[in-house]
Amino acid sequence: MRVLIQSRANFNEMPGGDTIQILKTKEQLEKLGVEVDISLELEPDLSNYDLVHLTNITRIHETYIQMKNAKSQGKPVALSTIFWPMEEFEQKGQHGLRKLLSRYLNIDNIERLKILARGLKNWGIWDKSTVNLLTVGYTDMQKFVIENTDIFLPNAELEMQMLNKVFGVQKKNYIVVPNAIDKDIVEKYRDVQDTEFEEYKDAIICVGRIEARKNQLALLQALQDTDYKVILVGKVSDNFKKYFESIKDIVDKNENFFYIESIPNDKLYKLFKLCRVSVLPSWLDTPGLVSLEAAAMGCSLAVSHIGTTVEYFGEEAFYCSPDDIESIKRAVDQAYNKRDNSVLQNKILTSYTWEEAAKGTLEAYKKITQKI
Known part of the structure; x- marks a missing residue:
């Protein structure tokens, strides 16, 4: 089985918990006989892969393009959701002008203003994914990714429950893959x-x-x-x-x-x-x-x-x-x-070990590719 794990453009420059999660999952999956590559591209050629593993629906603009690309090439998709609603943070935890605006604007318009502000400072950020924050909208991109996911890999039952609640869906095609330690x-x-x-x-x-x-x-x-x-x-x-x-x-x-x-x-x-x-x-x-x-x-x-x-x-x-x-x-x-x-x-x-996380991830892969 060959898998392409896709992530955000600043995966290497701005490492976070998702960076460790992806690298350790790759390492342990390879021990289980899975061939794994990591890509930060939006629209790579997927002809050599059995499935695509996407990560993150909070930073959605890249994941949205990656999902469209996977579906256009007929590939099943596993999604590590890495999700929790951001509205409370935007209204209470932000600082300065963003906190003020969050009291009056919904998450779609907040994300539009954020990307416009960044784009005015740095024209180099504009590409198909960032433009979609303006034209498609943050929430609609999230909904598209959710509707096209073949299996969800939340880190907890509570995370999946929250996703179902926020988006008004009842997705049951998931396997909990906990965060882990080495x-x-x-x-x-x-x-x-x-x-x-x-x-x-x-x-x-x-x-x-x-x-x-x-x-x-x-x-x-x-x-x-x-x-x-x-x-x-x-x-x-x-x-x-x-x-x-x-x-x-x-x-x-x-x-x-x-x-x-x-x-x-x-x-x-x-x-x-x-x-x-x-x-x-x-x-x-x-x-x-x-x-x-x-x-x-x-x-x-x-x-x-x-x-x-x-x-x-x-x-x-x-x-x-x-x-x-x-x-x-x-x-x-x-x-x-x-x-x-x-x-x-x-x-x-x-x-909560990466060995156990990889076993759950492989189980999910098998479910959507029928490679038992």
């Missing part, structure tokens, strides 16, 4: 004594692209009057330079706050081992690969209640509201005082 790296570093990150021992760590959706500014505001050591790890997203300036101002004024732009994934596991709490006060997470990785290395978790976090972590994590600074601080305090994380750690190492 068990080999966990076992490699779990019992190794290492001093590389010793200065960050017992710190609070937040890993993710620097952007309003990840809500790092609220985290720093919540913890700036505490004695916690706080580490932010992540590249600054396009269009969030001013947001980062506000973050940098707080970091520069606090000797216990640190910023690391990027770190190799295997070293991140070493850093998690020394930290005490991983916090993701995001406006949505499904559930966030870094939370799984951190918990596998023994960190306590403070996470947003929005998204699929409760399905993954149950009573073993502490939850916050992203728009409530006191709630964020309270969740961090509770997580910091939790001493035994073995229940969650063992659950992740048993159920």
Whole structure:
């Protein structure tokens, strides 16, 4: 079986959780005998592939063209949805003019304004996919992709339930493929004594692209009057330079706050081992690969209640509201005082591995190609 996994144009320049998910899924599928290529093109030749695996209906403009291309060439499509509605974030979590506009405009017009603003700054972004945000519309592109998907691969039952609710459909052609961790790296570093990150021992760590959706500014505001050591790890997203300036101002004024732009994934596991709490006060997470990785290395978790976090972590994590600074601080305090994380750690190492994710993915592939 030959599979083409397609992703967003800035897959390499702006790595995120989806980057890790795709690369690790490819690695494990190949161990199961599947030939896998990755493409960032909109309309590649698919004649040598049995199926196409698309990723993400939140950043829809590329996925829409990729879906049209797959269907025009008669290929079945598996879709990793990576979905949660963005309206609450746009209305409450955005900053400046975008927050104001979100109170009066629907998501289609918000996305039109966003792409127009980017296009005025950089004419190089215009192509068939970005023009479609203006002409077809954000929601209609999502609906097209959903209606033409042969099998859905949500990260959680809650994610699929939310997709059905938001789009008014009852799609049952899905297999839940959970987010996962690299068990080999966990076992490699779990019992190794290492001093590389010793200065960050017992710190609070937040890993993710620097952007309003990840809500790092609220985290720093919540913890700036505490004695916690706080580490932010992540590249600054396009269009969030001013947001980062506000973050940098707080970091520069606090000797216990640190910023690391990027770190190799295997070293991140070493850093998690020394930290005490991983916090993701995001406006949505499904559930966030870094939370799984951190918990596998023994960190306590403070996470947003929005998204699929409760399905993954149950009573073993502490939850916050992203728009409530006191709630964020309270969740961090509770997580910091939790001493035994073995229940969650063992659950992740048993159920949430890339090996298991690849098995579920291959099962989905077989269903839509009848290659049993």
